[in-house]
Amino acid sequence: MTKDLRDAFDESEEIEESDIVVLVDEDDVEHRLVMLAVVEYEDQDYALLAPEEELADDSKPELDLYIFQYDVDDEGVETFQPIPDDARFDEVREFCSTLIDTDALSAVTGGVVPEA
Secondary structure, eight states: OOOOHHHHHHOOOOOGGGGGEEOOOOSSSSSEEEEEEEETTTTEEEEEEEHHHHHHOOOOOOOOOOEEEEEEEEEEOOEEEEOOOOOHHHHHHHHHHHHTTSSSSGOEEEEEOOOO
């Protein structure tokens, strides 16, 4: 990601604990991600997440973004699932790039948390 993508999001507010999502990868490593936005595409919500430490570090020129299928059940429990289909992921990524007016989303990862 380029610095342009970081600038596409409003960073005027401090990151609140309520914005943090902790996801666990297949090696049981926890990753703290900030939920930047939830977008709806064809009747399904998708969450755009970025690693907390990357948002806090302005010196890093790149920002990793992740897109997950996002659901909230009747009890308010949030779930984040990988997008099950590559073609669908490409559609959602393209849709998100038009919303933030940048083509920097070309390298966004779909629902895969990086290894620590």
